Amino acid sequence: MDSIEKLKDIFKKFPTVGQRTAGRFVYYLMKLPKEGVDELIGAIQELKNKIKLCELCFNPFEPYDNSVLCQICKNPSRNKNLLCVVEKETDLLSIENTKKYNGLYFILGGTVSLMRKEDIPILRIEELKKRIKDGNFSEIIIALNPTPEGRATSVLVENSIKEITSDVKITHLAKGIPVGGELEYADEETLESALEGRK
Ligand SMILES: [Zn+2]
Numbered sequence: 788m789d790s791i792e793k794l795k796d797i798f799k800k801f802p803t804v805g806q807r808t809a810g811r812f813v814y815y816l817m818k819l820p821k822e823g824v825d826e827l828i829g830a831i832q833e834l835k836n837k838i839k840l841c842e843l844c845f846n847p848f849e850p851y852d853n854s855v856l857c858q859i860c861k862n863p864s865r866n867k868n869l870l871c872v873v874e875k876e877t878d879l880l881s882i883e884n885t886k887k888y889n890g891l892y893f894i895l896g897g898t899v900s901l902m903r904k905e906d907i908p909i910l911r912i913e914e915l916k917k918r919i920k921d922g923n924f925s926e927i928i929i930a931l932n933p934t935p936e937g938r939a940t941s942v943l944v945e946n947s948i949k950e951i952t953s954d955v956k957i958t959h960l961a962k963g964i965p966v967g968g969e970l971e972y973a974d975e976e977t978l979e980s981a982l983e984g985r986k
Contacts, residue, residue, distance in 0.1 A: 843918060845894040845911060846879060859883075859892060866890045868925040872915065872944055874898050874932060877971040882930065885979040890928075893918055895944070898936040910940070912947050919951060926956045928985055932969045933962075958985040 788796075791813055798809035816824065838847045841857035848857035859865060869890025873879050879892050897909045919927070929944050931937035945957055961984030964973045973981070 844879075844892045845896065845914070846892065847876060864889075868923060869928070870919070870922065870924045870926070871928040871930050873930050873970070874937070874940070875971075878930065878932075881971050881973065881975075881978055882982065885975050885982060887979050887982055890926075891922075895931075895940070898931060898934070898940040899943070910943070912943070915944070916947060916951050919948060919955070924955050926958060928958050928960070928982075930960050930970065930982075933960075933964050934969070960985055 794813050794816070795806075795809045798804050798812045799806060801809075804812070816827075819827075837849050839850055839855070840847055841860055842855045843860045844857060846857045846859065854861065866889045869888075870893055871879075871882060871888060871890055872893045872895055873882065874895055874897060876894060879894060882888050882892075893915055894911070895915065896911050899910060927948060929941045931941050931944075941959065948955065948957060960981040962981070964970065964977060964981050970978065
């Protein structure tokens with residue numbers, strides 16, 4: 788495969804990037820001076836070398852000391868009785884952006900279809916159970932996308948929580964996020980009312 792096609796194939800795997808955008812990226816890079824290319828390569832390597840996953844919530848963060856916890860888990864003013872389970876980092880960011888949530892998070896790492904049981908191991912279900920056992924939560928909000936996969940995963944998560952405790956209230960986001968839509972594309976107001984109306 789020639790180098791243009793090879794790079795295009797790599798870019799095509801990026802979220803939201805299709806054939807045409809991948810091509811534009813490649814031609815942009817071809818015109819970039821060598822220093823620009825070196826800067827890009829360096830930034831990507833730095834990202835891989837510096838970023839850690841938080842030991843409690845799996846949020847990626849850049850440690851400035853030897854900390855193993857992200858800024859959210861480390862923050863003493865966050866409500867440690869509330870846990871919000873999300874699919875991925877960008878969902879956490881969307882909820883943070885509403886500024887209406889002051890609890891902790893847990894990033895599940897994906898969603899699965901119940902039809903495809905082989906997908907289930909990608910989820911951090913065991914890690915979640917451990918987190919709940921170790922924590923002191925009074926409410927767990929399952930904030931997954933209202934897609935078929937999100938709903939199937941919500942059921943799986945809820946059942947897994949019930950296996951280990953019956954003392955915790957389990958809630959879901961209120962309806963309002965368009966059916967089949969995704970948290971990360973919902974506007975702040977919609978997400979805010981889905982969060983406030985959770986039950
Ligand atoms: Zn964390």
